[in-house]
Amino acid sequence: MKKIIKHSSIVLLSIIFSSSVFACHNYGHQDDCDFNDNVDIAGEIDQFLALSMNSEAIISMQNGVVTSQDLAIAANVPFTISMNSANDLKMVNNTHTVVYTFNIKNANNDIVLSSQATSAAHSEISEVWTLNIIPEGIDGSTKAGDYIDTITISVDAAT
Amino acid sequence: MSNLNILKKTLIILIVLPLWVSSHDKKNDDVSFSVNFDDNSLDLGDMQSSTSLGFNVQCISDEKGKKGKKKVSECGSYTLSLSSQNDYRLIHNVNPGYSIAYGATIITPGSLIEKGKTYTSQIEVEPGYFTITQRAGIYADTLTLSLSAD
Numbered sequence: 001m002k003k004i005i006k007h008s009s010i011v012l013l014s015i016i017f018s019s020s021v022f023a024c025h026n027y028g029h030q031d032d033c034d035f036n037d038n039v040d041i042a043g044e045i046d047q048f049l050a051l052s053m054n055s056e057a058i059i060s061m062q063n064g065v066v067t068s069q070d071l072a073i074a075a076n077v078p079f080t081i082s083m084n085s086a087n088d089l090k091m092v093n094n095t096h097t098v099v100y101t102f103n104i105k106n107a108n109n110d111i112v113l114s115s116q117a118t119s120a121a122h123s124e125i126s127e128v129w130t131l132n133i134i135p136e137g138i139d140g141s142t143k144a145g146d147y148i149d150t151i152t153i154s155v156d157a158a159t
Numbered sequence: 160m161s162n163l164n165i166l167k168k169t170l171i172i173l174i175v176l177p178l179w180v181s182s183h184d185k186k187n188d189d190v191s192f193s194v195n196f197d198d199n200s201l202d203l204g205d206m207q208s209s210t211s212l213g214f215n216v217q218c219i220s221d222e223k224g225k226k227g228k229k230k231v232s233e234c235g236s237y238t239l240s241l242s243s244q245n246d247y248r249l250i251h252n253v254n255p256g257y258s259i260a261y262g263a264t265i266i267t268p269g270s271l272i273e274k275g276k277t278y279t280s281q282i283e284v285e286p287g288y289f290t291i292t293q294r295a296g297i298y299a300d301t302l303t304l305s306l307s308a309d
Contacts, residue, residue: 035306039196039212041284042299043203043249043259050293076295 049075051155061091064098064135064142071104071153074126078158082118083151089116091135091147098147100135121158192234192272193217194306201284206249206259206298209285214304216280218272234272236309239265241282241302249286249298257294260287263302 052072061067073081081104090097104113107127113119131153197213204210218234241263251257261284268280282304 035192035194035308037195037199037214037304039199039201039302039304040299041201041203041249041302042297043206043286044297045293045295046205048293048295074293 047077047157049077049079049155049157051081051153059133061133061135064138066132066134069131069133071129071131072127073129073155075122075155075157076124078121078123079155080118080121080158081113081153081155083113083116083153085116086150086152089149091149093143093145093147096143096145096147098135098142099137100133100149102131102133102151104153105130105132191219192237192306192308193219194239194304196304201302203249203284203286206286209283211281211283213279213281216268216272216278216306217276219275234308236271238270238307238309239267240305240307241265242305243303244301247300249300251294252297252299254294254296257296257298259293259298261285261300262287265304 050073053069059067059069083102083104087097089101090099092098102114103111106112106129112122112129194216195214197215201210201212216237216239243263245258247263248258248260264283264285266281266283268278272278282302284302
């Protein structure tokens with residue numbers, strides 16, 4: 001009889017313990033005590049126009065040779081492209097300057113911009129263009145040293 | 160102790176304990192949590208800036224206070240979390256290969272729920288940068304806000 005009573009007590013304690021462990025199932029009538037709500041989020045890109053260089057922001061030029069840099073461009077609207085130079089198309093050091101010109105060519109190697117101005121509107125596009133920087137006037141009077149300039153290329157949706 | 164006494168005590172345990180367990184289960188049955196967004200859709204517009212959406216956390220209890228017993232005023236602590244169907248990426252509706260990463264942040268309303276009170280807070284969704292690979296069109300995802308009772 002004593003053995004039976006002992007077994008009964010053990011069974012009862014097991015029931016209490018199990019009830020405590022699974023109590024969370026009863027709270028919100030959902031499993032594992034989780035309660036969720038969803039929200040659908042959405043945004044729309046209407047006019048898309050992007051321009052990026054494919055490598056470092058610093059273009060290194062050696063001994064006055066022509067240097068090229070890829071420009072990735074994509075747009076779903078007509079746009080213009082323009083370029084400005086901080087030193088008016090001159091690379092400068094402390095006391096000297098090196099004049100340069102530039103052009104931007106499209107994927108067909110056609111020049112789309114060749115002066116410090118704004119191009120005509122271009123249509124929808126997604127391709128890689130090329131920026132070419134051409135130092136000029138380097139001769140025996142040019143001094144050795146580091147010459148720098150900063151150029152800014154912009155694209156704008158045509159209105 | 161005689162076998163009879165042992166049997167009496169066992170019978171008492173058999174009757175009282177199930178009632179005690181039952182009463183505690185009933186209390187749990189009467190308590191429920193909820194977590195709800197103010198709206199089930201969030202318009203990010205042209206995705207040039209972050210956008211916020213409110214939500215509330217609530218614990219509801221139908222438990223009646225019993226004479227001589229202190230009423231339960233707290234439903235317990237909880238943890239809030241966010242998950243995204245597309246792993247925090249807005250997916251292009253026409254070309255699923257295009258996506259825009261974004262961040263979502265919970266401005267937590269605290270971690271302890273008091274019975275009958277509603278706690279309001281917000282999530283903030285901030286789209287990432289556009290790149291050359293993007294395309295015009297609608298980008299979408301589904302965010303899930305989860306409350307887990309500790």
